[in-house]
Amino acid sequence: MVINVGPQHPSTHGVLRLILTLDGEQIVACEPVIGYLHRGLEKMMERRPYRHNIPFTDRLDYLAALSNNLGICQCIERLGGVEVPERAQYIRVLLMELQRIASHLVFLGTFGTDLGATTMFLYAFREREMVLDLLEECTGARLTYNWVRVGGVPDDLPEGFGQKVLDFAKLFRQRIEEYDMLLTRNRIFRSRTQGVGVLPKETALAYGCSGPVARASGIPYDIRKVAPYEVYDRVEFDVPVFEDGDVWARYLVRMEELRQSLRIIEQVLRDMPDGPVQTKLPKIFKPPAGIAYSRVESPRGELSFMMVSDGSPNPVRVHIRAPSFVNLSVLPRLLEGAKVADLVAILGSIDVVLGEIDR
Amino acid sequence: MRDTEYNPLVYFIDGLVTLFNGMVVTWRNLWRPKVTVRYPYQRRPVPPRYRGLFYLKWNEEKQRLNCVGCTLCAQACPTDVISMVKLGKGTHAGVSEFTMDLGRCMFCNLCVEACPFDAIYMGPNYELASERRDASLFRIADLAQGGEEAVRKNIETIERLLAEEEKAKPAHAVHAAGGESE
Amino acid sequence: MIEAITQFFKQYPLLWTFVKAVVLASFTLVIPLAVIYVERKIAGFIQSRLGPLHVGPQGAFQTAADALKLLLKEDIVPEGADKRFFYLAPYIAFISTVLCFMVLPFAPGWVALEMNVAVLFIIGVSLFNVVSILMAGWSSNNKYSLLGGLRAVAQLLSYEIPMVLSVLAVVFYTGSLSLTGIIEYQVKHGWNIWHPPIMIAALIYFICALAEINRTPFDLPEAESELVSGFNTEYSGMRFAFFFASEFANNFFITAFAAALFFGGWDGPVLPPIVWTFLKVFVMIFVFMWVRWTPPRLRIDQILRFAWQLLVPISLANLLFAIALGVR
Numbered sequence: 027m028v029i030n031v032g033p034q035h036p037s038t039h040g041v042l043r044l045i046l047t048l049d050g051e052q053i054v055a056c057e058p059v060i061g062y063l064h065r066g067l068e069k070m071m072e073r074r075p076y077r078h079n080i081p082f083t084d085r086l087d088y089l090a091a092l093s094n095n096l097g098i099c100q101c102i103e104r105l106g107g108v109e110v111p112e113r114a115q116y117i118r119v120l121l122m123e124l125q126r127i128a129s130h131l132v133f134l135g136t137f138g139t140d141l142g143a144t145t146m147f148l149y150a151f152r153e154r155e156m157v158l159d160l161l162e163e164c165t166g167a168r169l170t171y172n173w174v175r176v177g178g179v180p181d182d183l184p185e186g187f188g189q190k191v192l193d194f195a196k197l198f199r200q201r202i203e204e205y206d207m208l209l210t211r212n213r214i215f216r217s218r219t220q221g222v223g224v225l226p227k228e229t230a231l232a233y234g235c236s237g238p239v240a241r242a243s244g245i246p247y248d249i250r251k252v253a254p255y256e257v258y259d260r261v262e263f264d265v266p267v268f269e270d271g272d273v274w275a276r277y278l279v280r281m282e283e284l285r286q287s288l289r290i291i292e293q294v295l296r297d298m299p300d301g302p303v304q305t306k307l308p309k310i311f312k313p314p315a316g317i318a319y320s321r322v323e324s325p326r327g328e329l330s331f332m333m334v335s336d337g338s339p340n341p342v343r344v345h346i347r348a349p350s351f352v353n354l355s356v357l358p359r360l361l362e363g364a365k366v367a368d369l370v371a372i373l374g375s376i377d378v379v380l381g382e383i384d385r
Numbered sequence: 386m387r388d389t390e391y392n393p394l395v396y397f398i399d400g401l402v403t404l405f406n407g408m409v410v411t412w413r414n415l416w417r418p419k420v421t422v423r424y425p426y427q428r429r430p431v432p433p434r435y436r437g438l439f440y441l442k443w444n445e446e447k448q449r450l451n452c453v454g455c456t457l458c459a460q461a462c463p464t465d466v467i468s469m470v471k472l473g474k475g476t477h478a479g480v481s482e483f484t485m486d487l488g489r490c491m492f493c494n495l496c497v498e499a500c501p502f503d504a505i506y507m508g509p510n511y512e513l514a515s516e517r518r519d520a521s522l523f524r525i526a527d528l529a530q531g532g533e534e535a536v537r538k539n540i541e542t543i544e545r546l547l548a549e550e551e552k553a554k555p556a557h558a559v560h561a562a563g564g565e566s567e
Numbered sequence: 568m569i570e571a572i573t574q575f576f577k578q579y580p581l582l583w584t585f586v587k588a589v590v591l592a593s594f595t596l597v598i599p600l601a602v603i604y605v606e607r608k609i610a611g612f613i614q615s616r617l618g619p620l621h622v623g624p625q626g627a628f629q630t631a632a633d634a635l636k637l638l639l640k641e642d643i644v645p646e647g648a649d650k651r652f653f654y655l656a657p658y659i660a661f662i663s664t665v666l667c668f669m670v671l672p673f674a675p676g677w678v679a680l681e682m683n684v685a686v687l688f689i690i691g692v693s694l695f696n697v698v699s700i701l702m703a704g705w706s707s708n709n710k711y712s713l714l715g716g717l718r719a720v721a722q723l724l725s726y727e728i729p730m731v732l733s734v735l736a737v738v739f740y741t742g743s744l745s746l747t748g749i750i751e752y753q754v755k756h757g758w759n760i761w762h763p764p765i766m767i768a769a770l771i772y773f774i775c776a777l778a779e780i781n782r783t784p785f786d787l788p789e790a791e792s793e794l795v796s797g798f799n800t801e802y803s804g805m806r807f808a809f810f811f812a813s814e815f816a817n818n819f820f821i822t823a824f825a826a827a828l829f830f831g832g833w834d835g836p837v838l839p840p841i842v843w844t845f846l847k848v849f850v851m852i853f854v855f856m857w858v859r860w861t862p863p864r865l866r867i868d869q870i871l872r873f874a875w876q877l878l879v880p881i882s883l884a885n886l887l888f889a890i891a892l893g894v895r
Contacts, residue, residue, distance in 0.1 A: 051718075078495070079463070081463055084493075145414075167492060209863070211403050213399045214869075366794075412857070
């Protein structure tokens with residue numbers, strides 16, 4: 027039996043279509059069909075001056091817009107040799123980690139709903155709302171933040187922002203305990219996730235998986251550690267790594283990252299120096315001819331931007347390595363022999379964002 | 386917390402216990418204050434930095450809009466949202482028409498950052514949906530702080546200033562300026 | 568006045584039964600409105616939301632408005648559907664629920680059809696539900712519906728067995744197959760729930776009841792995130808309303824049945840019996856909802872494994888235990 031999951035389906039997390047071949051409840055083969063959200067962003071970027079491209083990256087991984095902003099800004103900074111003031115770097119890290127929490131909370135909520143725990147969805151989104159409120163207060167937007175600029179951030183943190191973040195961190199630690207009690211420790215949840223969709227280390231490496239998917243398969247690969255950017259080398263945090271590679275491990279990695287993000291946030295707020303937040307740049311920004319590549323650890327994995335410049339105001343070529351795209355490519359392998367009910371668990375655990383896959 | 390080997394009874398009891406734990410959490414939440422904002426009746430406060438529909442700032446002191454029609458914002462816009470008609474030139478220049486196409490606007494704030502005259506700001510207005518396509522086109526009277534009235538006063542002030550300037554200038558300079566503008 | 572009407576109808580037993588059936592059928596249609604409203608409110612409160620608020624005071628008429636909307640909607644039959652079965656399925660589901668209510672005593676004497684084998688009747692009739700779900704799943708010409716229907720049959724049949732066995736434990740313990748008899752026994756000897764074998768039976772019944780009315784963690788036939796809406800994916804308008812109504816009426820019934828079996832039915836101090844019945848039912852419905860909004864759902868193989876490897880043996884052993892204690 028061939029069954030079409032998506033592009034309109036409650037748990038494909040966007041417009042993803044999966045053509046499943048079933049044998050009863052067993053999945054024999056799976057073929058993902060992507061491209062429903064293709065907007066030609068890379069080409070659009072090539073037609074515009076460098077700094078005009080930053081808002082477009084909001085539309086890539088729309089659950090972690092700030093990570094994308096940072097990625098492209100780092101790329102342009104490398105291309106043009108722009109220095110970033112120290113305070114701006116700290117602010118960037120702070121916002122990235124808040125963004126990571128927001129993004130992982132979406133994962134947590136949707137993953138819960140996929141498995142039938144609808145209440146988890148609303149709890150996770152309730153706390154995400156708090157993060158969004160914080161980010162809104164700082165950046166002025168709730169989803170497409172566009173709050174990283176070449177050479178810094180557009181504005182300093184608002185008054186009393188640090189205290190609000192700390193209050194949230196304190197509350198959120200308790201809430202994570204609650205999530206654990208409601209979902210992580212639940213017998214049914216564990217039965218549904220443990221040993222399901224096992225991704226062996228070799229396969230993960232072969233497919234180039236990154237982010238929580240790779241770390242759950244025993245690959246201790248986190249850009250924040252292996253190639254530290256901004257001030258990640260000055261803060262202390264652990265990279266959770268699990269050996270099992272199943273849905274449960276991927277879930278645990280993200281839960282642990284929530285805690286680690288809180289740790290980073292607290293350190294950053296403690297160490298943040300005063301100073302300017304933006305480097306002055308000329309009105310028309312023309313980087314020298316060359317090629318630049320930047321990579322950041324987005325909540326979904328290794329997000330990279332590559333830009334080629336020929337000295338004109340517009341980039342000649344832009345390429346984006348979207349972590350979701352790479353992680354999704356491993357899905358058919360994971361689904362072999364799984365049950366239909368496992369499909370949503372496995373797909374949910376990869377945590378793809380279609381805006382980034384289709385670009 | 387990884388599982389031991391499957392044992393129906395252990396799993397069953399574990400299931401009951403953990404289910405009960407979960408129910409404790411949901412019970413606790415049953416009595417927590419609710420977070421719903423009843424939107425059309427209640428509204429969340431909008432933070433000062435909120436990026437909604439932008440507006441042209443009204444300068445009470447000078448009795449005009451701050452905008453001088455320099456098109457820097459239009460140039461900074463990635464999606465060509467802004468177009469404007471300049472009114473006059475020199476120190477007293479302003480705008481007589483300023484249009485923005487909401488259908489293309491990304492609310493990215495780049496126009497605000499580009500403006501050196503503090504003329505354009507992103508406001509708290511976010512209820513911009515409409516059933517008509519042409520309603521996405523905002524003209525100067527919709528954007529200016531103070532609306533229709535402000536636009537009228539703005540043009541009045543600028544025209545008066547321009548006229549005064551012209552009067553103060555020697556005759557040949559006026560001629561030259563007129564020639565240029567034609 | 569009421570006396571006179573009753574007297575009049577008592578002369579024509581057939582007509583009287585008919586009247587009672589009509590009253591119960593309307594009751595079966597109305598009670599879901601209340602249950603769904605309560606469910607929405609409780610779900611809302613558990614999830615930090617407010618639930619329906621707009622229609623009527625605190626949104627009390629929301630479900631009535633929804634029902635009205637469903638009745639007014641276009642009746643869509645998918646192309647290639649097996650029309651006879653597609654039309655029939657919701658009514659079978661509904662009728663099986665109404666029939667269950669027929670033998671349920673709400674208070675002393677308040678029973679539409681006094682039957683000395685009421686328990687057997689209920690077990691038999693409630694199984695029609697499975698037939699209707701399979702019919703709906705099969706006839707919709709939709710693969711999701713088919714999967715939902717198949718899951719439903721596997722699940723409901725598996726859980727029917729431990730459920731029946733635990734009900735039988737009560738039957739053997741009290742020595743009566745009539746619900747009125749079982750309740751009267753409890754009025755005399757105290758509620759069944761306080762007796763050890765019945766306690767286990769009640770636990771098993773509770774779990775099976777969750778499975779029987781397709782609630783999380785056993786909501787596989789509808790599993791929204793997997794099968795869109797399971798067996799009723801293709802249903803809309805009035806037919807969907809009937810499925811929905813019968814599901815929630817079933818919810819009400821299965822708790823009322825539990826109240827009769829384990830919690831002494833109408834038995835209780837001070838308040839009138841009918842109030843006690845409804846009180847017990849709504850407390851149990853609350854617990855059901857509370858459970859529903861807590862855990863994730865199981866997988867089909869885990870559900871079946873759980874039923875056959877654990878619930879069936881336990882309920883069998885428990886039945887023997889109950890027989891040993893109950894035979895006098």
